[in-house]
Amino acid sequence: MTPKSIVNFVRDTYQTNEFIPLHAPTFDGNEKSYVLDTIESTFVSSVGKFVDQFEQSLESYTGSAKAVATVNGTAALHASLYMAGVQHGDFVITQALTFVATCNALYHMGAEPIFVDVSPVSLGLCPDAMDTYLTEYAQVVEGVCIHKATKRVIRAVVPMHTFGHPVQLDELVCVCQKWNIALVEDAAESLGSFYKGRHTGTIGDFGALSFNGNKIITTGGGGIILCKTAELGVHTKHVTTTAKVPHPFEFFHDEAGFNYRMPNLNAALGCAQMEVLEAYLVKKRQLADSYNTFFKECDIKFVTEPEYAQSNYWLNAVICPSVKVRDALLKQTNDAGVMTRPIWKLMHRLPMFQNAPRGDLSHSEYIEAHLINLPSSPVAKS
Helix, strand or coil, X not given: CCHHHHHHHHHHHHCCCCCECCCCCCCCCCHHHHHHHHHHHCCCCCCCHHHHHXXXXXXXXXXXXXXXXXXXXXXXXXXXXXXXXXCCCCEEEEECCCXXXXXXXXXXXXXXEEEECECCCCCCECHHXXXXXXXXXXXXXXXXXXXXXXXXXXXXXXXXXXHHCCCCHHHHHHHHHXXXXXXXXXXXXXXXXXXXXXXXXXXXXXEEEECECCCCCCCXXXXXXXECCHHHHHHHHHHHECCECCCCCCCCECCCCCECECCHHHHHHHHHHHCCHHHHHHHHHHHHHHHHHHCCCCCCEECCCCCCEECCCCCEEEECCCHHHHHHHHHHHHHCCECCEECCCCHHHCHHHCCCCECCCHHHHHHHHHEEEECCCCCCCC
16 A cells, blocks of 8 residues: 555545545535625624524433523633532543644633543543553542542543544543542533433533534534533523623623623524534545545555444544655645654643643553544535
């Protein structure tokens, strides 16, 4: 298998000799009509019919008790952590193999990550690695998980469903119950992914989705908080809309809140995109099947969904046999106008998180050195 043969396969799949991006948005439904509706109504900001419609469509699709729209995915995660009780000075367990937004949300609320390894099956946080770390470094004191060396509270865990592949949620729930830790799912990449029939983001206390321009569907910028109960959802909606008490004309806010509301303009785009989500998911699974078949008989291995899950295959990925092969493939595909990308640098290699506590990260380090993402837009010819 050569880089040239991979370039030829991708070009044949997408039926173009033009530049092929990693993941581009597609607008072939009611997007223009709905966005124009918001402009003509003048309700382009956070008050408007499409915000409610978008939230309701996400509740219906995911099975969440309540969905709360936000300005972006990082805001959704930040508010989820806040609602889960994370406080300044707390530790939060997460994976080093993640996009920086996961850790930025912690940083800006004064919490600090503890990095544990990922599973080679899901590419997401490994429940065994989490339990092993806690057994060595933590203890439960009066119902609170305490980091033994620093006496700081370990308040929550944030697994990320990497490239849309669901983590082992049942096992993570058991570890969280054992150590009395809140579970907040970073489901930014996993709209349309299901764990044993349940949508990602609905199993933890909260789940955060993203609708950035490179996601499976987009609102331009936007996020959603999926809440475990309707009561939590009502409070979350209140907090993310500046905690303003409803009144015909008075301004009274009964707690510190966030101005994280999704504008109606963005929600209109999201409503149109939700109408074609199922069709996009079909196309993305066809593309993943095509990649899987192409790489079947070579030493570059295509990353498939875990057997317990149905993935949206947001970004298709392969594991190269060596760093040398990875680097050659990255250079030659990009030189040929086919966008490929390595996975993110591990979070503990970044200056702002280099001193964070961490366990053994052997799987994370291997994946970091060997994985490449391939073009994944849902418009490919199957």
